[in-house]
Amino acid sequence: MTAAFIDAFDAVLADLDGVVYAGPHAIPGAPEALRGLAPRGVRLGYVTNNASRSPAEVAAHLRELGAPAEDGDVVSSAQAGAALLASRVPAGAAVLVTGSRALAHEVELRGLVPVKSADERPAAVIQGFSPDLGWRDLAEASYAVAAGALWVATNTDLSLPQARGIAPGNGTLVSAVRAATGREPLVAGKPEAPLFVAAAERLGAQRPVVVGDRLDTDILGGNRAGFATAAVLTGVDTPETILAARSAERPGYILGTLAEFYVPYPEPKADDGAWRAGRFTARVDGDVLRVSGSPDDLDAWRAACAAWWTARPDADEPTVPELVWRA
Numbered sequence: 001m002t003a004a005f006i007d008a009f010d011a012v013l014a015d016l017d018g019v020v021y022a023g024p025h026a027i028p029g030a031p032e033a034l035r036g037l038a039p040r041g042v043r044l045g046y047v048t049n050n051a052s053r054s055p056a057e058v059a060a061h062l063r064e065l066g067a068p069a070e071d072g073d074v075v076s077s078a079q080a081g082a083a084l085l086a087s088r089v090p091a092g093a094a095v096l097v098t099g100s101r102a103l104a105h106e107v108e109l110r111g112l113v114p115v116k117s118a119d120e121r122p123a124a125v126i127q128g129f130s131p132d133l134g135w136r137d138l139a140e141a142s143y144a145v146a147a148g149a150l151w152v153a154t155n156t157d158l159s160l161p162q163a164r165g166i167a168p169g170n171g172t173l174v175s176a177v178r179a180a181t182g183r184e185p186l187v188a189g190k191p192e193a194p195l196f197v198a199a200a201e202r203l204g205a206q207r208p209v210v211v212g213d214r215l216d217t218d219i220l221g222g223n224r225a226g227f228a229t230a231a232v233l234t235g236v237d238t239p240e241t242i243l244a245a246r247s248a249e250r251p252g253y254i255l256g257t258l259a260e261f262y263v264p265y266p267e268p269k270a271d272d273g274a275w276r277a278g279r280f281t282a283r284v285d286g287d288v289l290r291v292s293g294s295p296d297d298l299d300a301w302r303a304a305c306a307a308w309w310t311a312r313p314d315a316d317e318p319t320v321p322e323l324v325w326r327a
Contacts, residue, residue, distance in 0.1 A: 018235020
């Protein structure tokens with residue numbers, strides 16, 4: 001019997017927004033797929049860039065949606081950001097928190113003192129996503145950063161999947177402070193590797209797979225950590241953006257949904273100058289990518305990615321082929 005995709009791994013490091021849920025609602029089939037991991041001996045951890053809620057709050061939300069989650073299963077960029085701050089400023093230092101109460105709590109746990117105004121001369125600014133942030137909050141952050149405070153961003157995700165569509169993420173708010181100050185923050189969460197490494201160590205994983213919907217955070221960070229990576233098509237990135245991805249952001253696997261954990265994965269194979277995945281083949285001719293198959297079938301995209309990436313192995317920028325589909 002052919003092994004299922006998930007049988008090659010001992011742990012899943014799953015993103016949340018766009019993978020498990022979109023806004024307050026579960027992505028159809030995701031909780032059921034995650035519940036199937038434990039019976040197969042596969043550990044599960046959640047790695048999230050969203051710093052607006054505490055790990056305990058996130059875990060409680062996951063349980064409400066039917067996904068398995070203990071408080072310690074969630075590793076957040078808020079935790080990573082507070083740890084980074086604590087390594088750079090002395091204990092007891094004032095820190096301007098531009099973000100949620102959960103982020104302020106993580107700062108307090110590290111022995112630092114959250115403040116709300118640049119007039120309190122904070123040693124650092126930590127900026128994380130909160131839907132309640134407004135202009136005055138960004139202005140206070142800008143004043144402190146411009147005055148020389150250390151600036152840490154929990155993450156720089158430009159967008160955030162919501163039930164109604166794609167909304168601005170923390171990176172968009174960080175860009176506002178960057179534009180006002182001309183400064184660059186230190187980034188604590190994805191796509192930096194330590195967040196993924198810490199999650200794998202917490203699970204005792206030797207063969208984890210990072211599963212995410214974003215190339216620029218989940219996949220890039222998993223690749224930097226040296227882990228297997230799988231892009232799932234339930235959030236931000238699409239087959240078209242994955243095909244065009246720069247080398248550092250290319251996933252090892254492409255999944256339509258998490259339900260595909262439990263079926264064999266059609267590994268693309270070289271086939272007489274072309275690449276084949278399942279019943280479909282793809283061949284590169286200069287800047288033209290010819291695909292024998294339907295754009296509605298994910299195997300055709302898997303073959304297309306294998307062919308294009310082999311022809312463009314060192315892409316520092318996204319590269320878009322001329323796609324020619326034929327039945």
